[in-house]
Amino acid sequence: MAARPRRPIVTFITDFGTKDQYVGVMKGVILSIAPSAAIVDLTHEVQVHEPAAARFLLAQSWPYFPKGSVHVAVVDPGVGSARRPILVEAQGHVFVGPDNGVLSDLIARPKAKTRHITNSRLCRSTISQTFHGRDIFAPVAAHLARGVPAARAGPLIDDAFRAASDAPIRTGRRTWIGSVVHVDRFGNLITNFAAADFPDITARRFELSVGLVKLIELQPSYAAGPAGQPLLIIGSSGNLEVAVNQDSAAARLGCATGSPVDLEMF
Amino acid sequence: MAARPRRPIVTFITDFGTKDQYVGVMKGVILSIAPSAAIVDLTHEVQVHEPAAARFLLAQSWPYFPKGSVHVAVVDPGVGSARRPILVEAQGHVFVGPDNGVLSDLIARPKAKTRHITNSRLCRSTISQTFHGRDIFAPVAAHLARGVPAARAGPLIDDAFRAASDAPIRTGRRTWIGSVVHVDRFGNLITNFAAADFPDITARRFELSVGLVKLIELQPSYAAGPAGQPLLIIGSSGNLEVAVNQDSAAARLGCATGSPVDLEMF
Amino acid sequence: MAARPRRPIVTFITDFGTKDQYVGVMKGVILSIAPSAAIVDLTHEVQVHEPAAARFLLAQSWPYFPKGSVHVAVVDPGVGSARRPILVEAQGHVFVGPDNGVLSDLIARPKAKTRHITNSRLCRSTISQTFHGRDIFAPVAAHLARGVPAARAGPLIDDAFRAASDAPIRTGRRTWIGSVVHVDRFGNLITNFAAADFPDITARRFELSVGLVKLIELQPSYAAGPAGQPLLIIGSSGNLEVAVNQDSAAARLGCATGSPVDLEMF
Numbered sequence: 001m002a003a004r005p006r007r008p009i010v011t012f013i014t015d016f017g018t019k020d021q022y023v024g025v026m027k028g029v030i031l032s033i034a035p036s037a038a039i040v041d042l043t044h045e046v047q048v049h050e051p052a053a054a055r056f057l058l059a060q061s062w063p064y065f066p067k068g069s070v071h072v073a074v075v076d077p078g079v080g081s082a083r084r085p086i087l088v089e090a091q092g093h094v095f096v097g098p099d100n101g102v103l104s105d106l107i108a109r110p111k112a113k114t115r116h117i118t119n120s121r122l123c124r125s126t127i128s129q130t131f132h133g134r135d136i137f138a139p140v141a142a143h144l145a146r147g148v149p150a151a152r153a154g155p156l157i158d159d160a161f162r163a164a165s166d167a168p169i170r171t172g173r174r175t176w177i178g179s180v181v182h183v184d185r186f187g188n189l190i191t192n193f194a195a196a197d198f199p200d201i202t203a204r205r206f207e208l209s210v211g212l213v214k215l216i217e218l219q220p221s222y223a224a225g226p227a228g229q230p231l232l233i234i235g236s237s238g239n240l241e242v243a244v245n246q247d248s249a250a251a252r253l254g255c256a257t258g259s260p261v262d263l264e265m266f
Numbered sequence: 267m268a269a270r271p272r273r274p275i276v277t278f279i280t281d282f283g284t285k286d287q288y289v290g291v292m293k294g295v296i297l298s299i300a301p302s303a304a305i306v307d308l309t310h311e312v313q314v315h316e317p318a319a320a321r322f323l324l325a326q327s328w329p330y331f332p333k334g335s336v337h338v339a340v341v342d343p344g345v346g347s348a349r350r351p352i353l354v355e356a357q358g359h360v361f362v363g364p365d366n367g368v369l370s371d372l373i374a375r376p377k378a379k380t381r382h383i384t385n386s387r388l389c390r391s392t393i394s395q396t397f398h399g400r401d402i403f404a405p406v407a408a409h410l411a412r413g414v415p416a417a418r419a420g421p422l423i424d425d426a427f428r429a430a431s432d433a434p435i436r437t438g439r440r441t442w443i444g445s446v447v448h449v450d451r452f453g454n455l456i457t458n459f460a461a462a463d464f465p466d467i468t469a470r471r472f473e474l475s476v477g478l479v480k481l482i483e484l485q486p487s488y489a490a491g492p493a494g495q496p497l498l499i500i501g502s503s504g505n506l507e508v509a510v511n512q513d514s515a516a517a518r519l520g521c522a523t524g525s526p527v528d529l530e531m532f
Numbered sequence: 533m534a535a536r537p538r539r540p541i542v543t544f545i546t547d548f549g550t551k552d553q554y555v556g557v558m559k560g561v562i563l564s565i566a567p568s569a570a571i572v573d574l575t576h577e578v579q580v581h582e583p584a585a586a587r588f589l590l591a592q593s594w595p596y597f598p599k600g601s602v603h604v605a606v607v608d609p610g611v612g613s614a615r616r617p618i619l620v621e622a623q624g625h626v627f628v629g630p631d632n633g634v635l636s637d638l639i640a641r642p643k644a645k646t647r648h649i650t651n652s653r654l655c656r657s658t659i660s661q662t663f664h665g666r667d668i669f670a671p672v673a674a675h676l677a678r679g680v681p682a683a684r685a686g687p688l689i690d691d692a693f694r695a696a697s698d699a700p701i702r703t704g705r706r707t708w709i710g711s712v713v714h715v716d717r718f719g720n721l722i723t724n725f726a727a728a729d730f731p732d733i734t735a736r737r738f739e740l741s742v743g744l745v746k747l748i749e750l751q752p753s754y755a756a757g758p759a760g761q762p763l764l765i766i767g768s769s770g771n772l773e774v775a776v777n778q779d780s781a782a783a784r785l786g787c788a789t790g791s792p793v794d795l796e797m798f
Contacts, residue, residue: 007567011556017451018284018550021327022502024277024308028330031304035273035332038563038571039304042556048452049512061553064560064666066567077512080487129487131502134330185549186580221612221661236554236663246581246609283717284550287593288768290543290574294596297570301539301598305570314718315778343778346753395753397768400596 008037008145009069013058014133015046016074022131026072026138029124033142040065049077051102052163053257056181056190058095059105060237067092070145072137073102080129085117085136086160089150096141098132101163108162118154166192174266180210180259181239187248191261193240198265201240205266208232210242211253228252274300274411275335279308279324280399281315282340288397292338292404295390299408306331315343317368318429319523322447322456324361325371326503333358336411338403339368346395351383351402352426355416362407364398367429374428384420432458440532446476446525447505453514457527459506464531467506471532474498476508477519494518540566540677541601545574545590546665547581548606554663558604558670561656565674572597581609583634584695585789588713588722590627591637592769599624602677604669605634612661617649617668618692621682628673630664633695640694650686698724706798712742712791713771719780723793725772730797733772737798740764742774743785760784 010030016022027039042061046054054075062071076083076098084099090112095103099116107114117136120127122143124135140153168178182190189210195201201218208215215232225231225245230253235241240261242249250256276296282288293305308327312320320341328337342349342364350365356378361369365382373380383402386393388409393401406419434444448456455476461467467484474481481498491497491511496519501507506527508515516522542562548554559571574593578586586607594603608615608630616631622644627635631648639646649668652659654675656667672685700710714722721742727733733750740747747764757763757777762785767773772793774781782788 007563009563011560013556015451018307019309019311020448020450021308021323022450024279024306024327025330027306028277028327028332028335031273031275031306032330032332035304037304038567038569039306040556040559040563040571041550042553043551045551057553061556061560064557064564066560066564069560078489081489128500128502130499130507134502182552184552184554185547223610223613233662234660236660236666241662281717284573285575285577286714286716287574287589288716290545290572290593291596293572294543294593294598294601297539297541297572298596298598301570303570305572344755347755394766394768396765396773400768 008034008142009040009065010034010037010141010145011040011042011061011065011069011071012044012074013042013046013054013061013071014044014074015048015050015054016044016133018044022133025134029134029138030142033139034146037142037145046075049075051075051100052166053182054102055105055163058102062093062095065093070094070096070141072133072141073097074133074137075102076100076132079132083161085132085140086157087115087117087140087144087150087153089113094144094150096137096144099161101161104161104163107160113150114157114160115150116154116157119152122148122153168192168263174264176263178261178263180255180257180261183250183255183257187244187250188235189242189249189253189255189259190235190237191240191242193261193263195234195238195240198263201265207264207266208240209262210259211255213242213253215242274303274408275306275331276300276303276407276411277306277308277327277331277335277337278310278340279312279320279327279337280310280340281312281320282310282399284310288399291400295400295404296408299405300412303408303411312341315341317341317366318432319448320368321371321429324368328359328361331359336360336362336407338399338407339363340399340403341368342366342398345398349427351398351406352423353381353383353406353410353416353419355379360410360416362403362410365427367427370427370429373426379416380423380426381416382420382423385418388414388419434459434529440530442529444527444529446521446523446527449516449521449523453510453516454501455508455515455519455521455525456501456503457506457508459527459529461500461504461506464529467531473530473532474506475528476525477521479508479519481508540569540674541572541597542566542569542673542677543572543574543593543597543601543603544576544606545578545586545593545603546576546606547578547586548576548665550576554665557666561666561670562674565671566678569674569677578607581607583607583632584698585714586634587637587695590634594625594627597625602626602628602673604665604673605629606665606669607634608632608664611664617664617672618689619647619649619672619676619682619685621645626676626682628669628676631693633693636693636695639692645682646689646692647682648686648689651684654680654685700724700795706796708795710793710795712787712789712793715782715787715789719776719782720767721774721781721785721787721791722767722769723772723774725793725795727766727770727772730795733797739796739798740772741794742791743787745774745785747774
């Protein structure tokens, strides 16, 4: 069982947006069960119906929260169908969401335990076919955040859906092909090249290609490059990131989530 | 007097958006009076100056909060004019806002008590003509959430503004005309047909028309229909809802808030 | 040292938007250090890379929070460059952010103390070159909100960057030229003319020009003017504000942040 923080913490990552009542309603459900909870919106603007986008944002966020935090991820185009509601205990945190790949990265962690949520006593008394965030995920998360053992939610399973890896693919002895996994508000292109997997990139010659641009050195900060020129940096995610000082790399380079990124090390 | 939850809860529903300082300022006022309060944003993206839109979203939200919660609704094109600031005690909750119809549904509830907020000691010492959210509604809500009796806010009134009903109109023995009352972020068309008012819709033949589409059966979930086809569902609001599996019904059908919806039961 | 509120309060004003994980991550850092903190989003939609816009919104917000609150302002195009992280103790509050002008107004306050944040023990153990919000500003703010004395953060400095004043400029005995400093969600044009600096504006004849419009009297409320006509009002900020009853003054007058505003008093 995960450690319990001094105050129950529940985070949300969804594609619900903020113009409807959906997020507020889930918070009402949380506060009804765990009145002292701190509720944190990671984001509600995940691209609609894209579990992969939520996976990236969740991976970037949960490590900064105290152990015992409960993270709810609801990007759930299959709500009401046969896909199961699940929870994952991993790294001292608990993750709650649909079994559609959004929690894949956690399921794959060493010692992770995945459970099918079957205990209706931890859910709302009536479960709609269209809003499991309100009727299953939020109440289960609130109970877990208060200290209800995860084992109470349901049985262990070992066949949860595992999304395809989105790590770069090695295409030769010195070459890899990866992609842009996220474009942030500033237009920075975050790639799936984790700098930690290429420890000698700071010491060796390399060439990284994205759009029509080739980059051959790392800069220490966004402000290091000349204004308007693309630059390469190890971003706050720990991944290689293509940016333009005081401008949008996405707009300048015509790139988006999914754009290919080639790396060659010399 | 409403029950008091273990922790003061104040919710907000406004048309203030989130790019200005208005919402943050109201939260500062709340925390100055009720430091332990949980403050929940239902939404700040109500269509500007449309109390009717706020009414729908509020009706969908407050029942999921604990009794004793205080709900502030500020969609207030008449701020600073003769319209009164009011509060409504109903169903164990308290609602605070302008007397312009935004709280109509609550005023009409059995045993509801409506009061004109006149006690300036519960307000900020200076009251602007342009921002009653900050100067009246937020401080009154914070005091109520802390347990100040609603009767202290001002006298009972029985002439509060009542907005026109937005229920469907019966046009024949077997026919009703209603409308789309909300389009959510996913493009789902939420109608004003409450499924509970048509209990035999699951057993009888019917035809519901919206845009150029006629729907003749209920689906159990969004995922039940073929991708790209309109389907009818009882949404999480309890109302009939027109959706398109993994797409926007609003875009596909060319419908928006206010679009007419016809129902015929056979 | 600032007073300490009954519950630690940390506010944020950034240009980070809400679609990425950046804001959520900062909140995780805060809650790891100050679990009971109330965290308030003033706004995350400051125009990207515009410290001046953040300065206006911050000035409008912090006075409504209890003394001892800690306000974090991160609009930081120079992150990772030579610009220093600083804090300012002023008016019983503490302000944390980059030394790029965003905190200028506070630095200029009587008895304000400005410090260079140098104590790495109050920061995250690894400091990235791209996300000081997460690695420096959030953890320092959390420690201060919990009661760590500001003097522990680093030495006093007297050479912090001071942005140019954005007060109106007197151009003659009876004439001033100012500007629109903010356009809010409703399209209201907030000018930099503080009504308190022109105490006799309610008593004397004047003419205020913006776009192609000349306004010669103050209205008591937005609703006071005829629908569709520009009107002048003392806004909730205390500044002169140009509005259109139930419409956008920015759209009607073709004005934006930076548009010139002329005032002549007779």
